[in-house]
Amino acid sequence: MKDFKSVRPIIDEKRPGLYIETYGCQMNVNDSEVILSILEGQGYALCEDMDRADIIVINTCAIRDNAEQRIWGRLDVFRQLKKKHPVTVCIVGCMAERLKDKLLEHPAVDIVAGPDSYRELPALIRNLSEAGNGKQINVILSSEETYADISPVRMDKNGVSAYISIMRGCNNVCSYCVVPYTRGVERSRDYRSILREAEELAANGYKEINLLGQNVDSYLWKGDGQTINFAALLKMAAELLPEIRFRFSTSHPKDISNEVLDTMAAYDNICKHIHLPVQSGSSRMLELMRRKYDREWYLERIRKIREIMPECAITTDIIAGFCTETEEDHRDTLSLMEEVGFDGAFMFQYSERPGTLAARHYQDDVPEETKTRRLNEIIQLQNRISLERNRKEIGKRMSVLIEGVSKRSESELFGRASSNKVCVFPANGYKTGEYAEVEVTGCTSATLIAKTL
Ligand code: SAH
Ligand code: SF4
Ligand code: F3S
Numbered sequence: 001m002k003d004f005k006s007v008r009p010i011i012d013e014k015r016p017g018l019y020i021e022t023y024g025c026q027m028n029v030n031d032s033e034v035i036l037s038i039l040e041g042q043g044y045a046l047c048e049d050m051d052r053a054d055i056i057v058i059n060t061c062a063i064r065d066n067a068e069q070r071i072w073g074r075l076d077v078f079r080q081l082k083k084k085h086p087v088t089v090c091i092v093g094c095m096a097e098r099l100k101d102k103l104l105e106h107p108a109v110d111i112v113a114g115p116d117s118y119r120e121l122p123a124l125i126r127n128l129s130e131a132g133n134g135k136q137i138n139v140i141l142s143s144e145e146t147y148a149d150i151s152p153v154r155m156d157k158n159g160v161s162a163y164i165s166i167m168r169g170c171n172n173v174c175s176y177c178v179v180p181y182t183r184g185v186e187r188s189r190d191y192r193s194i195l196r197e198a199e200e201l202a203a204n205g206y207k208e209i210n211l212l213g214q215n216v217d218s219y220l221w222k223g224d225g226q227t228i229n230f231a232a233l234l235k236m237a238a239e240l241l242p243e244i245r246f247r248f249s250t251s252h253p254k255d256i257s258n259e260v261l262d263t264m265a266a267y268d269n270i271c272k273h274i275h276l277p278v279q280s281g282s283s284r285m286l287e288l289m290r291r292k293y294d295r296e297w298y299l300e301r302i303r304k305i306r307e308i309m310p311e312c313a314i315t316t317d318i319i320a321g322f323c324t325e326t327e328e329d330h331r332d333t334l335s336l337m338e339e340v341g342f343d344g345a346f347m348f349q350y351s352e353r354p355g356t357l358a359a360r361h362y363q364d365d366v367p368e369e370t371k372t373r374r375l376n377e378i379i380q381l382q383n384r385i386s387l388e389r390n391r392k393e394i395g396k397r398m399s400v401l402i403e404g405v406s407k408r409s410e411s412e413l414f415g416r417a418s419s420n421k422v423c424v425f426p427a428n429g430y431k432t433g434e435y436a437e438v439e440v441t442g443c444t445s446a447t448l449i450a451k452t453l
Contacts, residue, residue, distance in 0.1 A: 007154045007162075007204050009036060009046040016054040017047035020155070023071065024061025026249070027212050028093055030163040032059045033152030035092065035118050040153055042122045050081060055088045055125065060095035062178050064351035068095050072106075079108035088128060090121065094182035097139050098355075104135045114139035115168070115183055118147070141169075141184035148193040151200065158404050160433045162206045164197050165189070166233065167213035172252070174279075175290045175357035176322060176350060179214060186214070188221045191228045195240055202241050207401055207433055211237070211248040217255035231259040238267035245401060247420070249275040253301050254293045261308045272309055273343075273420040276301070277317035281336025282329035285322055290357065295336060302340050313389075313419035315344040320378055321371030322350045323362035330374050337381055343389045343419065345382045349375045383445045390421065390443035397453065400425070400436045417448070425450040 018039050022032040035057055036046060047053055056078055061067040071091075078089050090111040091103050097114035104112055111124045117138040124136040146168055154162055170179050171186040198209050211233075213219060219230040228236075230248075237246055246267075251260075251274050264270045276298075280286055283294035293301075305312055318333060337345075349371045352364040366374075398417045406412035406424050414424045415436065423438060424447055430436045438450035 007151065007201065008159075009153050009155060010040055011047070012045040013047075013052075015043055015045035017052045018044040018055050018057065019047055019050045019053035020057045020059065021074065022059045023067060024059070024063065024094060026163055026210065027165055027168075027214070028059050028061060029155075030152060030165045030212060031093065031115060031118070032057070033155055033163075034147045034150050035059070035121065036153040036155065037150050038118055038121055042125070046153075046155070050078075050087075051085075053087055055090065056081075057090045057092055060091060060093040062094040062098040062182050062353070064348065064353075066351065071095055075106050075108045079106075082108060088125065090124075092118070092121075094178070097141070097182040098178060100139050101137055104137060110135055112137040112139060114141060116140065116142040116145045119145075119150075143185050143187060146187055146189035146193075148189050151197065158432055159205055160401065160403050161208040161210065162201050163210045163212050164194055164201075165212045166194050166216065167219050170214040171218070172215065172292070173290055173357060175288065175362070176319065176353065178353040178356055181355055183214070186218065188213075188219050190223065191221050191233050191236065194233065195236060198237055198241055198244065202244050205433065206244070208245045208247065209237075209241075211246065213248075214250060215252040215255060216248050216250065217252050217257065217260060229259075231257065231263045234260065234263050234270060235267070238263075238269050242269055245269050245271055245418075247271045247273065251276050253278065253298050254291070256301060258304060258308070261305060264312070265308050271418045271420065272312040273315070273418065274305060274312060275315045275317075276305075278336065278340075279317060279319050280322065280325075280329065281333035282325070283332075285325060285329050285332075288324065288358075288362065289319075289322060295332065299336070299339065311419070313343040313421065314340065315346075315420070316340075316342050317346045317348070318378055318382075319348050319350050320375040321366040323358055323364055323366070325350075325366050325374075330377075333378065334381055337378070337385060341385055341389060342382065343421065344386055345378075347375060347378050347382060387443070387445040390445065390448060393419075393421070393440045393448055394443060395440065397437065397439050398423070398450075400438050400450070402430055402432050402434050402436055404432050414447075421448050422446065423448040423450050425452055428452045 092113045120138045167188045169184040169186040221228045400415040400423045402415040406414045437453045440450045442449040
């Protein structure tokens with residue numbers, strides 16, 4: 001395997017310009033960094049202005065219909081742009097994988113590439129420029145591709161926090177979810193390449209690494225007589241780079257093991273935050289969703305987390321208005337939220353995705369207004385709970401990794417505590433990338449306000 005190279009983008013006006021837009025989850029952000037690395041190797045340089053671009057890559061999400069609607073809107077913008085100057089438009093990612101050649105019908109689109117075909121992008125671009133070859137497509141999914149040997153070129157602004165994808169795809173079949181169809185089967189990346197990439201990030205000044213996968217708890221790498229699970233990977237990473245702070249997402253309630261919790265507790269440089277999507281508080285809904293756990297199992301996992309790490313923050317994802325959801329099921333979700341006291345949540349209204357189990361076997365029968373009303377109740381409740389949870393932080397001292405200058409004021413900085421909570425405080429000589437020791441003095445439902453010590 002080759003050495004990991006420079007991790008920042010090349011900005012060079014003399015090179016052909018590459019403009020990248022990314023939608024969807026953190027994994028897509030990291031994939032765009034892989035694409036940038038591949039295309040830099042072809043001579044392209046990142047440009048931030050699409051009017052200057054020779055090639056536009058739009059990395060898409062298919063998780064909900066509104067995610068796709070945004071992309072269609074962007075394609076219309078690129079269509080207008082193409083009237084002004086010639087530019088190649090590549091649509092990549094999950095929506096590309098889902099819709100395949102249907103996307104080629106859009107006049108703006110030249111190339112369609114799925115999440116496992118990014119190594120083919122240079123060939124697709126070449127074929128396109130060869131006369132008469134027409135539009136290009138590669139949406140073949142792989143059971144092996146992990147881009148392990150490609151060093152992502154980091155596009156974050158601050159150089160403090162970076163992502164490493166430790167696995168790709170998903171082997172679960174949650175009935176509402178399109179991801180297994182757009183990302184293919186689950187595969188774990190060689191742990192040695194993960195650790196090498198982490199070392200390289202540390203050498204380049206990064207302070208925090210976020211290990212990514214749809215279900216990190218099922219990370220499992222086998223080879224050379226070794227079997228490495230997620231707890232073992234976390235332990236090796238934490239020991240190899242004690243000065244780096246590690247985070248990970250997403251955890252799955254059915255798979256998060258006590259071994260992972262014990263490993264988190266044992267290392268100060270593993271952040272005390274778990275993102276544990278519950279989706280619903282009703283066991284009947286969880287069964288229909290094929291989540292493979294029920295309400296009691298989820299609450300037991302929460303109890304275990306709190307027993308092993310009383311200070312650990314817990315966040316979640318919730319879907320409102322899944323097929324056949326009754327008022328009682330909805331109240332079960334609200335009561336579970338109260339019972340757990342989540343520090344934060346991403347909350348969505350159910351959106352039927354063609355081809356999924358739910359689309360094929362259940363009726364999307366909760367009226368739109370009911371979905372919206374339930375979602376609003378969930379959001380309102382979570383805002384109240386988040387505020388209560390944040391108020392409990394007042395008076396506590398914590399170490400905050402500084403990510404940049406606060407949007408509110410030039411003289412204030414912001415960063416994240418181990419809990420992943422955003423914290424704002426007076427700069428007092430601190431700089432981005434440093435740790436500030438602070439005491440929390442106030443809060444909103446979204447932010448902690450602090451003073452430096
Ligand atoms: N792998 C993660 C989640 C990935 S998708 C997990 O298993 O938890 C992120 C979130 O989007 C999901 O947790 C779910 O809450 C939401 N989501 C997925 N499909 C959806 C759909 N069809 N409609 C609404 N929300 C959806
Ligand atoms: Fe989708 Fe379920 Fe896989 Fe998460 S675990 S990506 S929700 S199928
Ligand atoms: Fe969206 Fe694909 Fe991520 S559907 S949420 S970009 S895995």
